[in-house]
Amino acid sequence: MNNKNIAIIAIIIIIIAAIGIYAFSASSSPDKSKLRISTTTSLEDTGLLKEVEAAFEKKYPGVDVQVVSGGTGIALQYGQRGDVDLMLVHDKKREEEFIKNGTGTNRTEFAYNYFWIVGPSNDPAGIKGLNATEAFKKIAQEGQANPDQVKFVSRGDESGTHSREKKIWNDSKVGYKNVTNSSWYLESGKGMGDTLLVANEKNAYTLSDSGTFLSYTKDGKISLVPLITSGKALLNVYAAIPINPDKHPKTNIEAAQNFVDFLVSPEGQAIIGKYGQEKYGQPLFTPVPTNPLPSLITPLVSVSSPA
Amino acid sequence: MANEIIGAVEQAIYLIVTLNPELIEITIRSLYISLSATLIASLISIPIGGVIYYYEFHGKRTLINLIQTLYSVPTVIVGLFLFLLISQRGPLANLNLLFTPEGMIIGQVLLILPILIGFTVTALIGVSNQIKELAIALGANAYQTIITIIKEARYAIMGAVILAFGRAISEVGVAILIGGNIRGFTRVFTTTISLETSKGNIELSIALGFILLAIALIINLMLNYLQGRE
Structure with a gap:
């Protein structure tokens, strides 16, 4: 008691x-x-x-x-x-x-900053040196031909990164709708970190923000390398x-x-x-103000009203 | 795998030994929210469970089935439901509960109510019917009878309370949607773990998981101690 x-x-x-x-x-x-x-x-x-x-x-x-x-x-x-x-x-x-x-x-x-297209260091689709839309097109072609060798992992979660990925597929004339039911295209449905782990496991390409990618490679959790890290299509404002x-x-x-x-x-x-x-x-x-946006970028619409 | 686990254990020990202020703050907040939710939900559920057990009424079986079905409701769905109620576009916007610890308590109460009610009913049904009949025969009214049966079933009910606490402190759906994972205000164990995982701090996440389990162990030992004593 x-x-x-x-x-x-x-x-x-x-x-x-x-x-x-x-x-x-x-x-x-x-x-x-x-x-x-x-x-x-x-x-x-x-x-x-x-x-x-x-x-x-x-x-x-x-x-x-x-x-x-x-x-x-x-x-x-x-x-x-x-x-x-x-x-x-x-x-x-x-x-x-x-x-x-x-x-x-x-x-x-x-x-x-820029989104990065990252992938296995041996770059099976050979995208290094291309621009983002060319690279996505190449990944789609090579993926179709060798779905065992060339894969792409998508966030698939309607995030900002995922929106950009969709846009690049559409701009590259491959078409987002066409890739989603391809065998070489996987959707993780998760955050960036988990998606990078999946891509690493599958030896696949993916689109990542630089911060998450750097923190994962710094600790040696993934062995993917950045392949394309700049260009208009990857600009992230x-x-x-x-x-x-x-x-x-x-x-x-x-x-x-x-x-x-x-x-x-x-x-x-x-x-x-x-x-x-x-x-x-x-x-x-x-x-932004100290470094005006790179001039190759189409001017971003600025709908500001003075405060 | 092994490296990460060892690293996580080292980190867990380091965080505890150095009394990491953020860890202490998150621990207190997690306990405050989940213990309050468990306490409030118990005070609501045990009497309701007693009433459902005592009275025979049309649709009793269906009601119990419905309550048991709600055991499976995903935490995110509970979070979304409450979010729609207390968001600025919702009917309860004026309570200003969104992104507050109190809002999280309400969410966790909603989450664990079905488990507590359902398990209380099951626990009471488990008590021999003779005791109920004896109590009534001795002239006990409904209230006295229910209290007597609850006393008989206290071990099983305490088990339900421990389970409910476990579901509350380990859930992440309500904590993220209602709390918003605001640092220093609504950040709890599970939302920290989910944030650190998405940042790539896997060892830190596992370390936090270990600490959460250690705290749950302490709470459970105390509750068990309480129930094991006459």
Whole structure:
């Protein structure tokens, strides 16, 4: 009986302590205005946002930045429904829809990098030196001829990376619809990391963001190599879109706009430009205003209205 | 394989020994959310289970079948359902529960309610019918009878509570969709593991898995200790 009481008391103490410590840690930041940001996993995964967030909160101590991450599709849903104040995404087509239907106020580009086409080091389809669309065409041809040797693994998850992959298949005249039921084409239906592991296992090609790829190769988890790492078709532009307070009155437009301004300020751009140098030996992003987009790129539509 | 496991064990020990502040914070938050959910769900489920057990009514079998079917509901579906309710476009938007630990507690309560109700009913049915009849014969009313039977079935019910806690602390669907995996606010064990895996930190993920299991072991030992004593 006595022991039973001790056990009960112990459990109650744990619960109360957990609640107490939790309440204490939550109350240490009272009356802060919250800035909720939804983002794609690739930005969150690289750890860039963590640094930008710390610097921003230092500058604006009254704002508590909360980064919500959960995959591209749901990130866009959060924005569409007004559950967040700001979106940081990299899918131009869908971003423009957001501006058009009035969900977002404006679209500000703050960084870019390139998607990489990666594959086995012996490059069975011989794509090295080609541009992205030629490479996809070659992979499709060789895959058709030798489905045992040449394979391609797709995210297949409607992410920003997957959208880009679809676009390259269509631009290469192979057609996305035609590849999806080919025997050499596999869909992982998972995030970038898992997809890279599948591609590595199958000795296959895939399209990856550079950050995830570098972190997987650094630890020796995969032996794939980057084969094509630049060019118009692989350009990956990150943009910030504050949610329109006219449509969703509860959103914190002031903090959202401050965050966007901070991203493109010299201070924010310096953080973006340096990020990754220490960990991966090369920066993962190129900040936008200090390095205008490469001139070979068709001008990106900029639907901004002055704040 | 072996290297990763050894690396994970080393990392787990390192994180614990150095009292990694982020690990401690995530541990407290995970326990706060899942223990609260288990406690609330138990307080709701055990009486409901008692009532379902005690009364004979039309459709009782169907109701029990329905509850048991809900054991299989995917955690992401529970998360989505609650998300549609509390999102800014949903009917309960004004409660501002999205992306809060309290929202996650509600999600986990919804998730484990069927298990707790169903297992409570099963546990009570397992008690000999003679006890129920004896209690009634001795003049016990419905409330007293149910309490008596629940006392008889306490080991089995405690087993259900442990199972429900296990489902709550290990689920990731509600935690991601309702919590949003916000660092320092709604990030728990499972969402950290999923984030670290997608970052490629496989050893760290496995290390966190080990720590989660160790904490579950401690909680279960305490609950077992509680139920093993008279």
